Structure formats: C-alpha cells, structure tokens
Amino acid sequence: MSEITVDLAGKPVREVNRLLHAPLNGVTTVNVLNPDGAHNIAVGVNEAVKVEIHGNAGYYAGGMNKFADIVIHGSAGTGVGENMMSGSIRVKGFASNAAGASAHGGLLVIEGDAGLRCAVSLKGADIVVDGNVGSFSAFMAQAGRLVVCGDAGDALGDSLYEAVLYVKGKIKSLGADAQEEPMTEADFTGLAELLAKAGLKHDPKSFKRIASARSLYHWNADADQEY
Amino acid sequence: MCGIVGLLVKKPELRPQLGSLMVPMLIGMTERGPDSAGLAVFGTPVHEAHRKINLYSGMTEAGADFNWHGLAHSIRDEFGTVAEIVTSGNHAILTVGSAPAPIKHWIHEHHPKLHILSTGRSMDLYKDIGTPTEVSDRYDFSHLQGTHLVGHTRMATESAVTPDRAHPFTAGEDFCLVHNGSLSNPNGIRRMLEPRGIHFDTDNDTEAACRFLEWRLREGDSLENALQKGFDELDGFFTFLMGTKDELALIRDPFACKPAVVAETDDYVAIASEFRSLAHLPDIKNAHVFEPAPEEMYVWRT
C-alpha cells in the first residue's frame, strides 16, 4: 500500500502521465494536486492503480482508461472518461459535454450534473449520473447503459442502437427512434446492482426504460426522410 | 478556433483590479487563440456630451509612431470641440466633445488606414495581432480598471490574421461581441444587411453576427429579442459573449459544442472557454461554477 503525490502546479501534465505509464513498482495510489483545469490528466492508464485528482480537471480526464480507478474531487471538462475500456471514474462535481463519449467498458459515475451529449456514441460502458444530463445525451449510443437520476434534456437517445437508458426524472424530449418501454424484472435487478455499485440510493422502481425502436436500422426506413 | 473571457466585478473596491485579475485569464486561453487577442473594458462613463473613440494605427505606415497629437489637434481645429487623446503605441483613446459620427467620417477620409475600434461613453477597446501575453504587455492590460470586460484570443478559421479581424467586434456605441465557434451562413447575412445601410469592415463571420445584432438593436429590439432572432437567422456553432455599458450577456447555440464555463462569487462573475482560465481567481474553490445551458440568455448587470 504505497501512495505518491504529484503537484501539477506550474508543471506539464506529461509529469503525471509519464509516471502513470511507467512501471508503478508497488505504488497503489497516485494523488494529483493543483490540477487547476489542466487537460488530459491520467489518460491512457493501463494499470489497476487508484488516481485521486484533488481539484477540477480539464478535457479528457481519464481518457482511454484501462483498469484504473480514478476519482476527481471537483468538476471535469469535456470528454471525461472518453473511450474508457475498463476500470472506473468518479466525478464528485459536475461533468462537461460528451462525458463517457464512446466508452467501451467500466463504470463512470457523475455525482453532479452532466453536460450535453453525455454517453454519446457509447459502446458498452455503464454511466450513472446522480444529477441531470444535457440535450443530445446517448446520441448514437450503441451498447451499454446510461442511468440518469435527475432530468434529461432534448433529443435523448437520438439514433439509439442497443444501449439502454434509465431515467428517473423528466425527459424534455426523446430523440429519433428512441421510445419508452416497460421495465422488466431484469431491468429492476440490473439497475439495482448498478446503482449500488455507483453508491447511489435511488429506487429502481422510479425509473423509466428508454430503448431503440429499431426503425432506423435499415435504409428503407429513411426513404421518407422524416428526421 | 478561439478562447473567450469575461469578467464583471460586483464590488466597487475591486474595480482597480479588473485588469490584473483578467490578464491570467486571457493568457490561459493562448493555446485556443495564439494569433491575436483583444478586449473591451467598461468603466465610468464620460460626460454626456462627450464620446470616446478608440483608434488603432497598426495598419498605417507610421504604425506605433503615428502622430496622435497631430490628429487631436486637427480635429480640434476642424470641429472646434474638445479633443483629448491618450495614447499607447499603436492605440489611442480620443475623447471628443461633440457628435462622433462626423468626426469618424473625417478620420476615415483623412486617415483611411487608421482603424476605428469603438465608440461610446463607457467602453474602450483594444485588439492586435500577437500572442495574448504580447498584446497584454503592449497595452498594459494588467493596469486596466473598470466594472466589466470582454476579452478574446483568436485562432483564425477562415478570414485572415489581421488586426481588424481580431475580436471584439463592436456595433453602435458601447456594445461589443466576442465569439467562439464558426458561423456557416455569414455571407448571406452580410448580403442581407448591406442594402439596409449596415457597413462591414471585414469578411469575418463574427462581424456578421455583430452587425446582425446592431441592425436588430437599431430597429428597436431589446437585446433579448435581438438574440432570439439571432437564433433563427444565424447558422453554425457559437458561444457569444457580449458587453454593454452595464451588462455582460452570454448565449450558446442549441448544439453547444463550443465550451463555456462560469464562476460566480459575491465579488465577481467570471466567464471563460475553459476552467483553466478561472483557476487562479480569488476564492475560486468556493465559487459557484457551472456551464451555461444552450439557447438560454445569461445576463449579469453591474
């Protein structure tokens, strides 16, 4: 159990990434101080290490993460956890646009609100937002799950493929080909597990299930160019 | 293609620090905008009958050696009015005691390469090519005082890197606009406005947005209504930050692809494209930090 600390004040983010990409030799936790909105903190991590970012992160924090558990004690800029493969990322504050963009696996938890296009192009990861999500969330989401404990903005789940969305609050509008479906027992069980993993207390029974109507799966459906 | 910054101090004691608080914000946006930088600062208005005209001589042959005092002298002679000038290299603030329009016309005729940056009672405007650090040093931004300001760093997308295409753009008096994003129909807007007597200085897409708002305001719309019409007519991606004599206003297009972050405390409201630019501000750890929603108008008054 060994911890090290990197102070990013006045230093390039190369310092922390170089450290995280090199053999860790038994280090289990890396603390990052004074991130001050720097971009690309802890990107491309490929080890089961804990990374604690003490402050606000800029763009792509934890981008392309594998195996690491990253906590941001503050807010995160655009694309937090983008293309994550496994591991976990927790944002204590709010997340900006495109949170979890194209993420393939792992768990992204946002305790505050998430901006627009949360879970855009999602490819299998689980994203849980305790607050609200902005418009165009889950746009072209292909696989995985997005759980919204607050409200969702416009065009939720536009062009959805096989990802499934669970929303507790109000949905301003659904996107093309997204539809509300009844929750099944499997949904309730799965959602309960996911919320527990995310450390959030909400009753699965209060969520709606949104999934693809699959009517845009073949070009003939586009023939009338309705959208 | 750009970084924007805005700062409004809520307490009069902070007005002398407006510039020094802002300079690190502007420099924080260097990567987003390495080509040119500019800002518009609002302070105590001059006398009702007076007007300030901000001028830039960087495109004249004399450049920073322009004969500013000669200019002030000629205007005094020509118009028989107060004409005081405060200079800083290729920038000058000319204060006149009569209607600005004929004076501006005269300047245009006699010094066609002298660029008129702004007109108003409360606003001064600076912009030039160079990195934000260079431009800040050139005009000593850190000593600026006032109630609020709007700043910008530019990475040119379509029109050239010349000083007149840097932001902020102005319209009428005491109004300015900075823009992060790219409009996709600026030429159609320009062609619609020119026959209505709106004059364009450049082919810059931001100027098209600014002139559109100038037109709507001229037609009697409130800023709110003008911006609402803007949503319908202007196409593309944009975050607009505007300054009037007593307000800062911010809007984002429906897709909100271009970033914007706001930090608010009891002492100030600060806006920037990235949080990085706000990180140094006093008491930022306790500030209310949020991202403005798309299509909503945010207005802060002094």
Place this chain on the structure above:
Amino acid sequence: MDPKNAQGKHLSLEASAGYDRKTIDYIQNAAAHGLYEIRGLGAKRALPHFDDLLFLGASLSRYPLEGYRERCVTKTILGTRFASKPVELDIPITIAGMSFGALSANVKESLGRAATAVGTSTTTGDGGMTNEERESSKILVYQCLPSRYGFNPDDLRRADAIEVVIGQGAKPGGGGMLLGQKINPRVAKMRTLPEGVDQRSASRHPDWTGPDDLTIKIQELREITNWEKPIYVKVGATRTFNDVKLAVHAGADVVVVDGMQGGTAATQTCFIENVGIPTLAAVRQAVDALEDLDMIGKVQLIVSGGIRSGADVAKALAMGADAVAIGQGILFALGCNSETYVQGGEHHSALADYEKLGTAPGFCHNCHTGKCPVGVTTQDPILEKRLEPDVGSKRVRNYLKTVNMELTTIARACGKQNVHHLEREDLVALTVEAAAMARIPLAGTQWIPGQEYGQR
C-alpha cells in the same frame, strides 16, 4: 451507323447533354424507389487533374540521370515535428485508409504483406484494427474517426502512427456508411453493432468540434502514446488552405489531403460527385498554407484522391507533397473490375456475377452491395475466397513497384537524384483550368490565369 425503323425511316436519336440517358435513369430510379442512389468508388465525372500537367524533362539546360545506374532516392520520413519515432518509408507511396468491413480480412492481409514487401505503410479504416493487418504490416497507421468503431488504447499503443480523420474526399462533411449485408458477425463485433443493420456513422467526432478542441484531442493522443508516434490529420478537400493551416495550429505532424476523386465503399452518388474540390486544386492550397506558415519540411503533406500512376505521384511531389496515398488504384490492382479472379491457381470468369449486379467489368461500382464478383469488397464467405492473400499481395506489390519505378524514371529525366527534389517549376499545364488551379503556367507560355504575366 444509320439506324432505320421497320418502315425504312431514319430513327431520330438526338441526345440531350443535360438530360442524357444517365440522368433520365437517375430520375426514373428516384421515382421508382424514393431513395438516393448509394455506390462505391470515387467521382467518375471528368475533372481537372494531374493528366493536365506535363513535365519539362532535361535537355540542354538541365541534365538527366541514367535510368538504371544513377541513384534516385525515394526514402521518405513522415512525422518529424513532434514524434520521437517518425515513420520511415522506403517509397513515398502509401496505402490509404480503407476499413475492414468495406474490405475483407483477406484483402487487409494482402495489403499488409504488399506494403511490407515494398517498405511502405498501410492504414486502418472505419472498422478498427484487425490482427491480420497489424501482423502483416510493418508500418501501420491507425485511424481515429468520428464513429470511433473499435477504437481502443491497446491498438493505439501498437500502431506506428495515428491519423485523426476529419473527413475524406469522396464525402467531406459526411460520415462512414456500411450497409447491412456487409455487417457480418465479425464486423459487427468490432464495430459494436447488431449484425445486419445498415450502419449510420457520425459525421462529427463525439468529443471535439473545431480546431481549438482538436488541439487538446491531439495532445491527449500524444500523452497516451508518450509522444512517440506521429499524428496525422486527414481532411477531405474543401477549404483546404484554411483547413491545413488549422491542422498545423492544432499540432498535426502530418496533414493528409484527400481530393474529391478519392473513393469510398458506400456513399450517396450525389455526395461523391458534387461535394469537395479536385485533388489538383487541393494540393496547391495545401502547399500554399504550409509555405504561409513556414512549415515546409516541418509538417509533411500526404496527398490522395485519384493517384493512379507514377506520373501522378511525380506530379504530386513536384507540387509540394511529401508522399501520396492510394486507395482505388490498390483495389484495381487487387482485381476490382477485372473479368476474372484467381482461385486455386486458376483464372475463373466473374462475368456472370457482374451481370447479376447489372453491370460489367470496367463499369462496376457496387462495393456497397457486398457482392464483389472478385472478392475484394465483400464479407460474403464464398465471395471473399476469390481473393487469396498470396495472389492479392503479389499483385499489389507489383503495382506499387511499377508506380515507384515510373516515379523515379520521371525524376531522373528531370535531373533529380532524389524524388523529393522535384519542384513545381518542372511542370507546365495543358489547360486553362489546370493552370489556374495549380498556378502553373500554360505549356509554352509564362501565363497563369489570374496572375501578372510572368509571375508565379
């Protein structure tokens, strides 16, 4: 030819230029189906191109090099700006990005083997990186596209260069497209899609828009790969002067410009034929941008879109490109639009299958159907066997060798010991359009339309 009807009367067959047979068919197809036409390959219309440029070979004022005995260097290095491991190619001719999904796995393997044999690179496409490709390609460029299908850090780490794709020449402003018949289990899994659906690809990247955010994205990719690998930025040719400048500002090591002649596996015909600018015009704009920023030699330029022969490569280099990428030419080398395919050591006729598609060899552009008669752009288990990697790789290797030999022949004839010493003053133009777009004088004159006489 004097067609007459049964009554011996001359048939009146006056064709219309604007409403020719092709146009009438298009309208009647639209009337029948209510759907736009989708097809593969690139623009088929006649365009100002490298054909309209000629070289000024040596004579009395310049001295040629001997064809076979005197050296002509073709070595090309890409990505010197920031990367610690730039890409080193033996020839300035690379294989353009084409997806696994658009092409079969056999084809991807053939390309890798051929490229390795001649010392150049291949590029992944919208479907991600396959093991066959990585194992067979000595130098592999990994594309990062708006769709991000299959994009992952492990493949990023095992790539030799990264190409951030903004767009491609066939459809600048559009995203990828792959119809359901080509989304077989393997393709579907790699793209995280259900089998058999018609793939809709995004046209914008999910997590950035605009060059200011691209700057941060490029930094992210550099940080993940520890600043080792060159990062290319690829644009479809439209406002090329501005785009290249912005790509440089955003931090690109290499800029790839794909003209409208560039191909695709599937896109709307109206898109292919009407959006984008010719490669000839794009190269000039790209080089102007790099010169304007004083980045010649620091940021490299790769040009693609209708590069077919050594002459095209030589002209692109003379105009200022550092290298070219070939897509369609490679497909034709493999056998696309050939009358036969080779299977089990024997030639077999593919004519019947072309006919079934409603076309004939030399005219086929049905990549989007997945029913490629010669097994190139298909996922069908029977059809894909018609392209054997041994045969495919040999053909592509031969083609690349030939193109390179032509390139050096022309360079030597112009007196160059290094193909990168070809310069635009070695060229003249045959048409006013080409002269104006390339800013190269009309042959026999000093005139460039739009310039002061004698000025370049």
